[in-house]
Amino acid sequence: DLAWIKQERQLITAMLEAHKPMLGACFGGQQIAKTIGAKILDAPHKEVGWAPVYLKDSTIPDLPEKLTALHWHEQMFEIPEDAKLLFSSDLVENQGFLLGDNVIGLQFHFEPEEDNVREIAINDVDYPLENNDLHQTGEEIIAHRVPEENQEVMFKLLDFITK
Template sequence: MRVNILQHTPNEGPGTIQDWAHAHGHAVYIYHPATFGRLPQADETDMLVILGSPQSPNDDLPWVKAERDLIRELLAQNKPLFGACFGAQQIAYTQGARVHAAPHKEVGWAPVYLQTDVIPGLPATVEVLHWHQEMFEIPTGAKLLFSSDLVANQGFLLKDNVIGLQFHFEPALDNVREIAINDATYPDDNNDLHQTAAEIIAHGVPAQNRQVMFQLLDYLVSQK
């Protein structure tokens, strides 16, 4: 299977998503549309992963719009999609759901709570990395998957083969360091989780996050 990954900023890479793909023998192709303006074709995509970005789906940028055209095409072909943060917002936007400022800026570690048992074996509570101040509305027909204490819409499942998460399961510890040191001032401004970049790094990554990331991706491809 060919897993095409859209990476939008240097410090937010695929992390354990790439580990999952390699563990299953899948071929990984990483595109950088914000830098090079290139996207994969739908017919060369078996699964699409859309990662985080400092941009918003509301930004009037050619690559943002072109990315949504690809997402729509893949949704019509019932191919599995996974979106993290901006990626989830992009998927929601294609379905007519609004993306807007969240009631709280969440930057740091905080729990999310499972809202449906449709995906078997997921823990009821998981502590995850948040790095956002926008949020999506849940697309029509999608199931609410996770909520946090500050922002209700933290994840959705659409058509059983599309998952969007407002937070991040994918970073391993090196990835957290990379995110935090390169965007070190972002947690300091009106952050309702009240954590500094140094505290976010020192927290470490809960061991179960990698396992849950694998479970979610396994579920998506099992629905093909």
């Protein structure tokens, strides 16, 4: 049933028109990008596990140049027109964008806590094993600690788009 996707796009459009802050991670970032006209494509590499992302734009102050984030995707968004490339990884360039001063789309995840990571890996146990260019198993993903700085970075992103 695609009715919920249509409703989601209507909500995103309304939020954009009202200049409300939005942050979308993974599928959410893809839906924001698609709603504003960018394409969703197969990524050049399937990334499942922990890997660095690199800051590509300094508009948001005090973000580190490199962070370790959770990746769980094999698709990516194009960077929407008028948006800035915000983050890239070693394998997939389009990892994050900033549109104006109130919209951020991320292909990766900063938001999960350790319990969330465990649940994702347990409930989607086969996904990391199939053509994963990060070559991490679910057990390895669970064993990796969530970097403490990720919560601080998430707060900086949210503070920026809600100011």
